[in-house]
Amino acid sequence: MAEIDVFDGHNDAVQFMGEYTSAGRDFLVRSESGHLDLPRAREGGMAGGLFALHAGPERQPENDLIINENGYEVIYAEAVDPAYARRQIEAQRLALESLIRRSAGQMRLAIDVEEIRAARADGAFAVVLHMEGAEALDGGFDYLHRLYAAGLRSLGPVWSRPNIFGYGVPFAYPKSPDTGPGLTEIGKELVRTCNRLGIMIDLAHLNERGFWDVAALSDAPLVATHACAHAICPSTRNLTDRQLDAIRDTDGVIGFNLSVNDIRADGDLNEDTPLDLVVRHIEYLVNRVGEDRVALGSDLDGAVIPRGIKDASGLPHLFEAMRKRGFDGQSLSKFAFDNWLRVFELTWKNSRSS
Numbered sequence: 001m002a003e004i005d006v007f008d009g010h011n012d013a014v015q016f017m018g019e020y021t022s023a024g025r026d027f028l029v030r031s032e033s034g035h036l037d038l039p040r041a042r043e044g045g046m047a048g049g050l051f052a053l054h055a056g057p058e059r060q061p062e063n064d065l066i067i068n069e070n071g072y073e074v075i076y077a078e079a080v081d082p083a084y085a086r087r088q089i090e091a092q093r094l095a096l097e098s099l100i101r102r103s104a105g106q107m108r109l110a111i112d113v114e115e116i117r118a119a120r121a122d123g124a125f126a127v128v129l130h131m132e133g134a135e136a137l138d139g140g141f142d143y144l145h146r147l148y149a150a151g152l153r154s155l156g157p158v159w160s161r162p163n164i165f166g167y168g169v170p171f172a173y174p175k176s177p178d179t180g181p182g183l184t185e186i187g188k189e190l191v192r193t194c195n196r197l198g199i200m201i202d203l204a205h206l207n208e209r210g211f212w213d214v215a216a217l218s219d220a221p222l223v224a225t226h227a228c229a230h231a232i233c234p235s236t237r238n239l240t241d242r243q244l245d246a247i248r249d250t251d252g253v254i255g256f257n258l259s260v261n262d263i264r265a266d267g268d269l270n271e272d273t274p275l276d277l278v279v280r281h282i283e284y285l286v287n288r289v290g291e292d293r294v295a296l297g298s299d300l301d302g303a304v305i306p307r308g309i310k311d312a313s314g315l316p317h318l319f320e321a322m323r324k325r326g327f328d329g330q331s332l333s334k335f336a337f338d339n340w341l342r343v344f345e346l347t348w349k350n351s352r353s354s
């Protein structure tokens with residue numbers, strides 16, 4: 001039995017749920033494919049996490065990965081039609097709701113910190129709704145209010161593509177995250193509206209100017225749900241030291257992304273990434289922002305993760321590797337659970353936890 005309870009900052013499991021896609025898996029049954037289902041979550045100590053709703057492209061782009069001498073570049077993804085995005089987001093949200101109903105109490109939708117704590121105490125798995133890329137919203141934000149009422153507590157204004165709110169960061173290595181313009185006026189309005197509602201704003205996938213636009217506007221701690229350090233792995237998805245300092249200075253949090261190509265100094269998409277190297281990356285972040293501000297943002301079912309972890313059931317291997325390098329029980333529980341709850345408490349100011 002795992003001894004470290006985990007609340008995770010990011011997964012893409014909804015994309016693979018049987019309730020959402022006919023080719024999907026049953027989340028309540030242990031599978032060997034993908035990374036996350038309820039049995040494997042339990043084996044790994046996961047007591048809950050942020051579940052991403054995310055609209056994919058209308059057509060999968062072909063040959064969008066360009067490998068060059070030093071690394072790679074992915075051709076910037078096209079904008080997605082808002083009506084198309086909304087149909088997907090709504091289908092994913094309803095899929096998750098019906099899974100939770102079918103789980104007969106094993107899973108719960110949580111909308112505040114109290115509910116996450118209660119789920120943990122009762123041995124239930126807490127699902128917190130996140131939306132990765134806000135294409136499904138229209139300018140009037142009516143749908144945002146409806147999503148909030150349906151439990152949405154976290155939102156990334158952009159994924160790695162442009163939309164009416166701003167410009168997501170294209171995937172590339174090695175390259176600066178300063179890849180284009182920041183938030184649009186309506187993007188700034190979205191930040192203010194999220195602040196008012198108490199929806200957490202996720203800076204993962206924003207380019208650097210967008211990051212600073214949010215930093216200048218937002219009254220909440222700065223949060224990136226799944227990212228790593230640009231100083232170690234200079235991919236555009238990672239945060240520069242200055243960005244990390246801004247997270248530290250606002251008492252925010254960075255969810256450490258298990259994506260090997262964002263962890264490794266060489267940016268290689270290589271599963272054979274030793275856990276010792278993974279932990280050294282986490283140590284860099286802890287030294288930069290403090291142990292209260294680094295959490296887990298696994299990107300399970302959305303990334304290639306180290307073979308030594310393999311899937312949700314393997315998370316204790318990561319904690320064991322951290323223990324070996326000197327993380328004590330308290331530091332581990334901050335990383336694995338407590339830091340997310342601290343930031344939720346500061347951010348979800350209008351929900352019942354306040």
Ligand code: ZN
Binds near residue numbers: 132204205226302
């Ligand atoms: Zn992502």
